[in-house]
Amino acid sequence: MNFELSEEQQILVDSVQRFVQNDSTVERFRKMRETERAWEPAMWARMGEMGWLSVPFPEAHGGFGGSFMDLALILEQLGRGLVPEPIIPSVVLAGGLISRLGSEEQRDRFLLPMIEGRSSLALAYAERQSRYDLADCLTRAEASGGAYRLSGEKTWVLNGHAADHIVVVARTSGDQLEATGLSLFVLDADTPGLSITRVNGMDGQRTGRLELDGVEVDTDRLLGPADAALAPLEWAIDRAAAAACAEGQGIVQELFERTVSYLKQREQFGVPIGSFQALQHRAADMFAEVELCKSCMILAAIQADAEDPEERAAEISAAKFQLTQGGWFVQSNAIQLHGGIGITDEQDEGLFFKRLRVLQGLFGDADHHSDRFQGLDGFDAEARQL
Amino acid sequence: MDMSFSSEQLAFRDEVREWIAGAMPDEMKRKADDGAVFENTESLAWHRILHEKGWVAPDWPVEVGGPGWDSARRFIFQEELLRANTPALSPFGLTMVGPLLIQYGSEEQQQRFLPPILSGEEIWCQGYSEPNAGSDLAALQLRAEKDGDDYVLNGQKTWTTYAQYADWIFLLCRTSSEGKRQEGISFLLADVKNTPGITVKPFLTTGGTYAFSETWFKDARVPQRYRVGPENGGWSMAKALLGHERTAIGGVSESGRWLQTLKRIARETPVGRGTLLDDPAFRRRIARLEMRHRAVSMVNLRTLAAAELGRAPGAESSILKLVGTEIFQEITELCMDALGHDSLGWIDSDPVALPERERFVASQFNYLRATTIYGGSNEVQRNVIAKQILGLPSAPPARKAS
Numbered sequence: 001m002n003f004e005l006s007e008e009q010q011i012l013v014d015s016v017q018r019f020v021q022n023d024s025t026v027e028r029f030r031k032m033r034e035t036e037r038a039w040e041p042a043m044w045a046r047m048g049e050m051g052w053l054s055v056p057f058p059e060a061h062g063g064f065g066g067s068f069m070d071l072a073l074i075l076e077q078l079g080r081g082l083v084p085e086p087i088i089p090s091v092v093l094a095g096g097l098i099s100r101l102g103s104e105e106q107r108d109r110f111l112l113p114m115i116e117g118r119s120s121l122a123l124a125y126a127e128r129q130s131r132y133d134l135a136d137c138l139t140r141a142e143a144s145g146g147a148y149r150l151s152g153e154k155t156w157v158l159n160g161h162a163a164d165h166i167v168v169v170a171r172t173s174g175d176q177l178e179a180t181g182l183s184l185f186v187l188d189a190d191t192p193g194l195s196i197t198r199v200n201g202m203d204g205q206r207t208g209r210l211e212l213d214g215v216e217v218d219t220d221r222l223l224g225p226a227d228a229a230l231a232p233l234e235w236a237i238d239r240a241a242a243a244a245c246a247e248g249q250g251i252v253q254e255l256f257e258r259t260v261s262y263l264k265q266r267e268q269f270g271v272p273i274g275s276f277q278a279l280q281h282r283a284a285d286m287f288a289e290v291e292l293c294k295s296c297m298i299l300a301a302i303q304a305d306a307e308d309p310e311e312r313a314a315e316i317s318a319a320k321f322q323l324t325q326g327g328w329f330v331q332s333n334a335i336q337l338h339g340g341i342g343i344t345d346e347q348d349e350g351l352f353f354k355r356l357r358v359l360q361g362l363f364g365d366a367d368h369h370s371d372r373f374q375g376l377d378g379f380d381a382e383a384r385q386l
Numbered sequence: 387m388d389m390s391f392s393s394e395q396l397a398f399r400d401e402v403r404e405w406i407a408g409a410m411p412d413e414m415k416r417k418a419d420d421g422a423v424f425e426n427t428e429s430l431a432w433h434r435i436l437h438e439k440g441w442v443a444p445d446w447p448v449e450v451g452g453p454g455w456d457s458a459r460r461f462i463f464q465e466e467l468l469r470a471n472t473p474a475l476s477p478f479g480l481t482m483v484g485p486l487l488i489q490y491g492s493e494e495q496q497q498r499f500l501p502p503i504l505s506g507e508e509i510w511c512q513g514y515s516e517p518n519a520g521s522d523l524a525a526l527q528l529r530a531e532k533d534g535d536d537y538v539l540n541g542q543k544t545w546t547t548y549a550q551y552a553d554w555i556f557l558l559c560r561t562s563s564e565g566k567r568q569e570g571i572s573f574l575l576a577d578v579k580n581t582p583g584i585t586v587k588p589f590l591t592t593g594g595t596y597a598f599s600e601t602w603f604k605d606a607r608v609p610q611r612y613r614v615g616p617e618n619g620g621w622s623m624a625k626a627l628l629g630h631e632r633t634a635i636g637g638v639s640e641s642g643r644w645l646q647t648l649k650r651i652a653r654e655t656p657v658g659r660g661t662l663l664d665d666p667a668f669r670r671r672i673a674r675l676e677m678r679h680r681a682v683s684m685v686n687l688r689t690l691a692a693a694e695l696g697r698a699p700g701a702e703s704s705i706l707k708l709v710g711t712e713i714f715q716e717i718t719e720l721c722m723d724a725l726g727h728d729s730l731g732w733i734d735s736d737p738v739a740l741p742e743r744e745r746f747v748a749s750q751f752n753y754l755r756a757t758t759i760y761g762g763s764n765e766v767q768r769n770v771i772a773k774q775i776l777g778l779p780s781a782p783p784a785r786k787a788s
Binding site: 001002003004260263264270271272274275276277280281283284285287288291292293294295296298299302314315317318321322326367369370371373374379380382 | 388389390646649663669670672674676678680682684687691692695701709765767768769771772773776777778779782
């Protein structure tokens, strides 16, 4: 057992930290949220040059061959600056699936340009009625003469407003809720019949709502085997949940540190408010939640690389649950302890609060992960073991 | 970062597991499987079995009788003990005063006291709290006055856990009332059973067991050579000792065992045509606790892994007592809910009418209210985190109403 950062990981963390401090402070995020895209292609290209977008991909796919933990460490630091570039949708979701399932030709065409920071990606999986059920899919892809015709609607497509290519989940067979019958297709954003509406997020980031009206794609756009997309989709969403825990960790930590320093500096009744025991105990409880989140995030990042879906699901659900419950304790109290100033837009705390709330609602909320956890085989096995 | 054990460590785990299975007497095994509570005599019997094997004091250095394990092996060993649900040993000698004597005791004290702690011939208890010195421990008033080669003790200790079974007590007493309160305290070792003037009276706890005692001292004479550390230097002894108990007291592994008991209860509790474990709402409640338990277990692992690298416990270790005890309580609360009516019985009922486990759950549920109080109440833990880790300023002195 060893939870220390390796020398290479420490160097990586230091370089991302410097990047956030020098080039991507919250001030840059404030400027970005006023723009349509809400992130900068030039900055994306720089991330590509620095190799951050290549981290979790095998060397044979043009990647760095790093661990998910390496990527998590990057995201944790980026969270501290609210860096808005679309790493989770491009690298973890769509990129992950293309690397895992794609042919060499598909990788060269869709993955490599993204790794180099020349294009960005998105994954369209959620629908109005699906909530967090990945099998629930009404969008259909009908095979017809060497091509597929896709029809349906996708919501909350992260980076869907700006992506060059979008991986779309569609049903090639089966009914709405069936586990088999899902397939993945890589679409160009400008494919005829595909219309994309920009939806602005609470966190100042952007998403897309997709309408597919008989969109025609060649069979070479099918990603992986037909009818079998659910397992890889679960894998990708699990990793995205672990990524959300990593970015969220940076935010939780940032909110906590800002609150502790505010408690030391803000005076009322002639003394720093941090000298009041009621607030000290609140801060101590916040600290406990921060440390629990940190521990869970480490476990989730380790398990994100695991091949055993059961263990992966257990740790990642536990981590997402903790980010949602424990993280909420930290963020709600961060605002409360700042008082009125905490709900002004000019203060950064509210921006962190909103981004964290979005991360909590993505890839499964606390109820979803509680239920998934109790549905795992191991949950009942333990009860039988004794 | 790496969560896995090496093949040597795994082989060690198998060795320990096999040995425990062979070493536990049958009756002890039966009780362990039932999740029942062990009597003090069973705890002592298990102590002797471990001592014979040389495994009773995993944390002690080899020179004084430890097995010479690194922290990974100690961790594995503890996990295996919990897995088999072996009786808990009295911690006051093995993990509290023993390590303190190894660190600060005189040669004579070490030779006199360490061997019987190891063998289980002498059991210890702790004399810290007093009726007017709980969270404010430095307010303690048990007086120790020098007379010839002895100290003469007068006063009272309370919450002296299992003093009724103890042969010796380590205690904090007041040897000076000058200067700062903390600087007039000494650390003494006293023979509870054979010193005239020391009397012990156990409290019946709400758990229905006799866990804590009151201990009185009336002109009780304790030789000065049984003082550990310098006179008036007892406060730093107490702080050093506290360092030894910090991680253990969160009960993270023990509560993990209870989590499994909870599931077993739910699986064996009939509801309608199925069991409580079929109820999605109840499963969700268990799941939430189990996920939270995973989180605190990982904090525990991080603390242990840091110790293995020779690093001082990090800030994360300070939350183990606070969070660990609260989760432990919540697990027993859920065990009560799981048992429904059967949780409401009491331990003096007919054992056929009310099986052992049901009675044990109610007793533990009540007794475990103590975990957030002892070892520094959780409110004190929060004070410590706020001041020592977060660096928040001290509270202003209370203003008198004008």
